[in-house]
Amino acid sequence: MSYLDHAATTPMLPSAVVAMSEALSCTGNASSLHSAGRAARRAVEESRESIAAALGARPSEVVLTAGGTEGDNLAVKGIYWARKAADPRRTRLLVSATEHHAVLEPAEWLAKHEGAELELLEVDELGRVRPESLRAALAEGAERTALVSVMWANNEVGTVNPVRELAEIAHRHGVPLHTDAVQAVGALPVDFGACGADALTLTGHKVGGPYGVGALLLRRELDCTPLIHGGGQERDVRSGTLDVPSVVGLAVAVADAVAEAPRRAPELAALRDELVRRVIEAVPDAVANGDPGHGVIDGAPSRLPGIAHLSFPGCEGDSLIMLMDAHGIECSTGSACTAGVATPSHVLLAMGADEATARGSLRFSLGHTSTAADVDAVAGAIGPVVERARRAGHAGSRQRVRVASAAGGW
Numbered sequence: 001m002s003y004l005d006h007a008a009t010t011p012m013l014p015s016a017v018v019a020m021s022e023a024l025s026c027t028g029n030a031s032s033l034h035s036a037g038r039a040a041r042r043a044v045e046e047s048r049e050s051i052a053a054a055l056g057a058r059p060s061e062v063v064l065t066a067g068g069t070e071g072d073n074l075a076v077k078g079i080y081w082a083r084k085a086a087d088p089r090r091t092r093l094l095v096s097a098t099e100h101h102a103v104l105e106p107a108e109w110l111a112k113h114e115g116a117e118l119e120l121l122e123v124d125e126l127g128r129v130r131p132e133s134l135r136a137a138l139a140e141g142a143e144r145t146a147l148v149s150v151m152w153a154n155n156e157v158g159t160v161n162p163v164r165e166l167a168e169i170a171h172r173h174g175v176p177l178h179t180d181a182v183q184a185v186g187a188l189p190v191d192f193g194a195c196g197a198d199a200l201t202l203t204g205h206k207v208g209g210p211y212g213v214g215a216l217l218l219r220r221e222l223d224c225t226p227l228i229h230g231g232g233q234e235r236d237v238r239s240g241t242l243d244v245p246s247v248v249g250l251a252v253a254v255a256d257a258v259a260e261a262p263r264r265a266p267e268l269a270a271l272r273d274e275l276v277r278r279v280i281e282a283v284p285d286a287v288a289n290g291d292p293g294h295g296v297i298d299g300a301p302s303r304l305p306g307i308a309h310l311s312f313p314g315c316e317g318d319s320l321i322m323l324m325d326a327h328g329i330e331c332s333t334g335s336a337c338t339a340g341v342a343t344p345s346h347v348l349l350a351m352g353a354d355e356a357t358a359r360g361s362l363r364f365s366l367g368h369t370s371t372a373a374d375v376d377a378v379a380g381a382i383g384p385v386v387e388r389a390r391r392a393g394h395a396g397s398r399q400r401v402r403v404a405s406a407a408g409g410w
């Protein structure tokens with residue numbers, strides 16, 4: 001099989017497996033005072049220091065969580081509540097339209113249940129939040145704005161946002177900025193101190209660490225109301241006994257992925273470009289989505305090195321995935337599939353694509369196990385797969401017409 005879904009989850013790095021396996025056989029609650037507890041605490045604090053060092057943060061800014069969804073929820077709801085508690089006028093949330101659902105859903109929940117005024121920041125045709133959009137949004141109502149949330153890099157199309165510039169604009173208006181850097185950490189240089197963001201989410205299973213563990217980097221001076229109450233762990237922002245082996249695995253994966261990135265990223269980008277070139281050679285009307293990746297943002301490439309995203313006119317994304325799978329290639333549409341119902345990608349819609357295009361796309365995401373053989377496999381399969389998906393699409397629409405006319409209407 002060619003595994004080309006690293007943006008969904010990437011295999012654990014061998015170094016993280018070794019470190020986590022060793023930690024699994026150690027007993028000790030990191031809050032206990034005896035020797036075993038102190039050993040567990042030491043392992044946690046060394047991990048915290050290592051994560052902080054790899055990402056340009058202070059150890060006290062690392063709040064350990066159970067993954068990216070929790071980190072995003074904590075940032076959006078926790079900062080919203082704290083800012084609103086300090087000034088009840090602050091009920092406005094500015095969130096980019098292409099955020100992952102882990103940011104969009106808590107923001108929508110706050111709008112529905114807590115009276116928040118949610119405004120989606122538009123993106124350009126490459127999927128990028130332009131600084132002038134944020135400037136315009138903040139020109140009116142900055143004093144009512146609780147938080148700005150803009151992801152570092154998009155998980156579907158790979159486009160990178162100018163986080164440092166956006167944070168500067170937000171700060172000029174006295175508003176904090178959260179960034180979901182789940183896809184960026186280990187792929188692009190991420191420096192929490194230098195980027196200016198006030199909160200930054202990362203997760204283990206996208207960097208070669210375990211599932212179910214991550215961190216929210218949170219500036220000390222920014223208040224954040226906890227979502228989970230209990231024993232007061234993690235600065236009282238995130239209670240719960242720490243999962244020491246996972247934290248150890250996370251820290252090793254973050255350190256290794258960040259250290260390897262300068263060597264790996266250009267290799268991945270070359271494989272990605274070759275994949276796009278050969279797919280378009282096989283299917284000339286396929287369209288590559290997102291930033292082409294030749295620009296520079298904050299000294300780094302303007303696109304994630306490992307993500308290729310293409311639309312195939314006349315195809316359904318789900319058919320493409322199943323047909324590619326039958327050819328031994330595991331990829332995705334990149335968009336959410338709720339309870340088995342395929343929905344058009346909100347990311348592509350926000351970029352101006354029509355519904356059919358937003359439904360007929362594939363994301364190939366490369367990572368640390370990817371090779372030229374994976375690209376060869378895609379290049380060999382994609383032509384016949386698209387042809388078959390198009391035939392199935394046409395047959396499906398003929399069948400829908402027959403069913404509709406038999407039922408007496410469309």
Ligand SMILES: Cc1ncc(COP(=O)(O)O)c(C=O)c1O
Nearest residue numbers: 067068069100102155180182203
């Ligand atoms: C950009 C982004 N944010 C958040 C998440 C959620 O992270 P987790 O799976 O650790 O909950 C993902 C995972 O797909 C993601 O790609």
